Amino acid sequence: MAALIPSPTIIAHLGLIFIVFNMLVMSAAFMVWLERKVCAWIQDRSGPNRVGFEGALQPFADVFKLMFKEDLRPKAADAALFAIAPIISTITAFAAFSVVPFGTETTLFGLLKEPIPLEVTDVNVAVLVVFAIASMGVYGIVLAGWASNSKYSLLGGLRSAAQMISYELSYGMALAAVIMLAGSLSLREIVMNQSGYWWGFIPKWYVFLQPLGFFIFMTAGVAETNRAPFDFPEAEQELVAGYHTEYSAMAFALFFLAEYVNMVTVAAVATSLYLGGWLGPFLPSWLQWVYFLIKVFLILFFYVWMRWTLPRYRYDQLMQFGWKWLLPVSVLNFLATAALILWIG
Amino acid sequence: MVPLNYYLILSGVLFSIGTAGVFLRRNLITVLLSIEIMLNAVNLTFVAVGRYLGSVDGQIITFFVMTVAAAEAAVGLALVIALFRHRETLSPDAYTSLKW
Amino acid sequence: MVSMDTLAFYVFAAIAVIASLGVIGQGNPMHSIMLLIGSFGALAGLYILLDAPFTAVTQIIVYAGAIMVLFLFVVMLLNVPREEPAPVTAGGLLGPAGFKLGAGLSVLLAIEVIWGLSRLGIAGFAQDADAATVSSVARIGNELFTQHAFAFEATSILILVAMVGAVVLARREH
Numbered sequence: 348m349a350a351l352i353p354s355p356t357i358i359a360h361l362g363l364i365f366i367v368f369n370m371l372v373m374s375a376a377f378m379v380w381l382e383r384k385v386c387a388w389i390q391d392r393s394g395p396n397r398v399g400f401e402g403a404l405q406p407f408a409d410v411f412k413l414m415f416k417e418d419l420r421p422k423a424a425d426a427a428l429f430a431i432a433p434i435i436s437t438i439t440a441f442a443a444f445s446v447v448p449f450g451t452e453t454t455l456f457g458l459l460k461e462p463i464p465l466e467v468t469d470v471n472v473a474v475l476v477v478f479a480i481a482s483m484g485v486y487g488i489v490l491a492g493w494a495s496n497s498k499y500s501l502l503g504g505l506r507s508a509a510q511m512i513s514y515e516l517s518y519g520m521a522l523a524a525v526i527m528l529a530g531s532l533s534l535r536e537i538v539m540n541q542s543g544y545w546w547g548f549i550p551k552w553y554v555f556l557q558p559l560g561f562f563i564f565m566t567a568g569v570a571e572t573n574r575a576p577f578d579f580p581e582a583e584q585e586l587v588a589g590y591h592t593e594y595s596a597m598a599f600a601l602f603f604l605a606e607y608v609n610m611v612t613v614a615a616v617a618t619s620l621y622l623g624g625w626l627g628p629f630l631p632s633w634l635q636w637v638y639f640l641i642k643v644f645l646i647l648f649f650y651v652w653m654r655w656t657l658p659r660y661r662y663d664q665l666m667q668f669g670w671k672w673l674l675p676v677s678v679l680n681f682l683a684t685a686a687l688i689l690w691i692g
Numbered sequence: 693m694v695p696l697n698y699y700l701i702l703s704g705v706l707f708s709i710g711t712a713g714v715f716l717r718r719n720l721i722t723v724l725l726s727i728e729i730m731l732n733a734v735n736l737t738f739v740a741v742g743r744y745l746g747s748v749d750g751q752i753i754t755f756f757v758m759t760v761a762a763a764e765a766a767v768g769l770a771l772v773i774a775l776f777r778h779r780e781t782l783s784p785d786a787y788t789s790l791k792w
Numbered sequence: 793m794v795s796m797d798t799l800a801f802y803v804f805a806a807i808a809v810i811a812s813l814g815v816i817g818q819g820n821p822m823h824s825i826m827l828l829i830g831s832f833g834a835l836a837g838l839y840i841l842l843d844a845p846f847t848a849v850t851q852i853i854v855y856a857g858a859i860m861v862l863f864l865f866v867v868m869l870l871n872v873p874r875e876e877p878a879p880v881t882a883g884g885l886l887g888p889a890g891f892k893l894g895a896g897l898s899v900l901l902a903i904e905v906i907w908g909l910s911r912l913g914i915a916g917f918a919q920d921a922d923a924a925t926v927s928s929v930a931r932i933g934n935e936l937f938t939q940h941a942f943a944f945e946a947t948s949i950l951i952l953v954a955m956v957g958a959v960v961l962a963r964r965e966h
Contacts (some may be wrong), residue, residue: 428822472929475849482857486829489861493822493868505868512861532929693841694801697909702805702838704905706812708898713816721821721863721872725828728859729812732835735851743842748931751847752940755932758854759947763954765859769866770961776870777964 364467371444375607376406382651389655416596421496428494433598436487436605440612443480446473447615448535450625450636464535465625465636473534474522477616481518481571485511487605488573491594506662507573513669514570514577520677521564524684525553525620534616538624552623557684561621563677565646568613570669572606575654579662614646615639622646699740706733720772720782724765731761800841807834821872825863832856846928 380395380403387394395402420429450465470476485508492504529537543551554561570577594602618624618639627638660668706729713726735754742750772782779786811831815824832855839848936944 425820425822428826431826470845472845472849475846475853479849479852479857482853485857485861486826486864489864489868490826501868505865508861508865512858693797697912698801698805699838699842701906701909702808704909705809705902708902709809709812709816712898717816719821719872721867722816722824725815725824725863728828728855729815729831732832732855735847736835736838739839739842739844739847743844748928748935751844751928751932752936754844754847755850755936756943756947758850759951762854762859763950765862766954766958767961769862770958773866773870773962782870782872 363465367444367467368441371441371608371611372604374611375604376410378607378610378647378651379406379409379603381647382654385648385651386655389652410600413596413600418597419595425494425496428490432487432491432494433594433601433605434487435490436484437601437608439480439484439487440605440608443477443484443612444608444615446470446476446534447612447619448538448624449615449639451632466535469533469535472532474526474532474537474620477534477612478515478519478522481609482512482515484571484605484609487602491602495594506579510573510577510579510662510665510669511571513666514567514673517563517669517673517677518567518571520674520681521560521567522620524557524560524677524681527681527684527688528553528556534619534624538619538626541623542626550623550626552621554621557621557680559676559680560684561617563673563680564617564621566673567677568617569650569653570665572609572613574606574610574650576657576660577665578654579659579665610647610650611643614643614650617646618642696740696744699736703733703737703740706730706736718783718785720775720784723784724768724772727768728761728765731757797841800837804834804837804841807831808838821867822864825860825867829856829860832860844928846932 383405384394384402395405398404398408420426445467446469448464448466448469452464488511489504489508492500492502492507495501495504525537526532529540531537531540537553541550541552545551549555569575622642624642625635625639627635630637710726710728710730710733713729714723717723717726735757738750738753738757740750742748742753775787776782808831811827811834814827815831818824818827832851836848836851836856839845839851
């Protein structure tokens with residue numbers, strides 16, 4: 348009978364998965380609130396302030412409303428693909444976070460015999476796993492656009508898919524430059540390579556070694572998640588709502604959940620690659636995941652800020668920018684990094 | 693780890709499914725998909741036997757097979773698009789002018 | 793009590809075979825493509841069981857993430873309809889009787905091959921100490937760029953040729 352009780356390590360891993368999953372869902376809710384508040388402040392108004400203190404319960408009210416809406420399906424829609432598209436979007440959004448580390452190894456104050464690292468899992472090809480799952484995210488959008496059997500959805504879906512595929516290339520080249528610097532594909536090792544300080548006070552983060560790479564990665568990340576200024580495929584003014592026009596109720600909520608969790612994943616991967624992950628001064632090692640949260644929050648705030656400040660790119664400008672400017676610049680960044688590594692040794 | 697012959701049997705089954713697809717289907721796109729199934733079965737054999745021998749050569753050949761499959765899929769689909777513009781159908785029976 | 797490895801192998805193998813049967817067995821091309829993506833995912837799982845994580849991830853990125861998107865776009869562009877079953881017009885051995893005979897012979901062949909392969913006295917896998925310590929990416933990179941450098945460069949040119957060829961072939965004639 349005692350053999351059926353799992354060991355404390357397994358319980359700790361399961362608990363970690365539970366915590367990460369719930370944190371992602373809560374962060375999507377937090378992002379909904381943050382977006383509306385920041386949008387309001389930029390536009391000189393006050394945003395949601397009825398439900399809870401400063402509107403903090405607004406996302407929960409939204410979800411509550413969406414749960415009770417009628418679940419519509421167009422008659423000519425392909426039922427299987429229509430149902431599976433939001434599921435694919437959500438699964439890929441959550442799965443990509445599974446290799447992101449957010450803290451050092453901890454023994455949970457001595458409860459565990461051996462320390463477990465603070466992440467869901469660590470494969471030695473972690474960066475490629477993130478890339479692979481991000482490339483699977485295209486399917487959710489394409490299938491949603493196609494299966495809705497409506498011209499707005501189809502156009503939005505195809506444009507969105509083409510945009511995501513185009514910006515994946517620059518995303519990958521920026522990743523490759525960081526991998527060359529770190530010499531490893533595991534996100535945990537890349538973060539550990541950024542520990543230490545130059546001249547005593549400048550942390551050895553890769554954003555100082557690769558400023559152009561950071562810019563390319565963030566731009567490609569914004570385009571990958573279909574956020575402004577690259578959100579033409581779901582532009583409310585032109586395309587009704589793009590690929591999720593025909594979705595209502597919880598399926599719509601799933602698409603939005605997937606979009607926000609994708610943003611959080613891009614921010615978390617950017618933090619691990621360029622901003623030193625959970626590393627920071629003054630805190631003991633078991634509290635350093637606080638720094639991770641702070642850095643991810645800063646990047647997310649920057650995302651929201653960008654949405655409500657910059658005008659939207661037109662679709663052909665968007666594709667031109669991706670292929671004719673961003674991709675050559677990312678290849679040059681990669682070559683320059685390789686040359687510098689060979690030269691400096 | 694399961695013994696090697698399990699992987700070989702699975703690869704053989706997948707390869708024969710792909711071959712059956714190439715022979716039996718009346719749609720050019722599905723024929724191309726069946727070819728991809730066959731290539732994947734071969735990839736599985738390479739990786740399994742490479743691991744069995746303890747070398748990394750199996751994975752390297754897989755890398756090349758995937759690249760060639762990508763090139764072949766691109767050109768094959770371009771041909772399908774060009775053919776479709778002429779005959780408006782994707783059934784292989786419409787393209788039998790060279791048959792004796 | 794089977795071990796996790798054996799259970800994982802059976803699960804992935806079952807998914808791969810059933811998905812492939814679905815690809816060739818049912819008529820809607822969009823569904824065929826999604827089932828094939830499922831089959832690729834199962835194969836990626838099998839590669840991870842075989843200590844080949846880089847091949848698994850490359851399979852997802854290249855096959856499931858790029859080639860299948862290409863297929864999907866072409867199917868959406870051409871609006872491929874459900875296909876009709878083949879009209880059987882020939883008689884004798886080329887007609888339905890021949891089909892049944894061929895199917896029976898194929899099943900017999902499959903049974904023989906599986907019986908024969910399972911009788912092979914193949915033991916377990918080699919004790920690859922490197923597989924666990926050295927990153928598979930590092931090993932593959934080392935061999936690929938030193939011993940197989942020529943094939944690598946030739947493949948790059950092949951992809952370039954294929955890209956140009958695809959653009960030229962699919963262009964609308966003016």
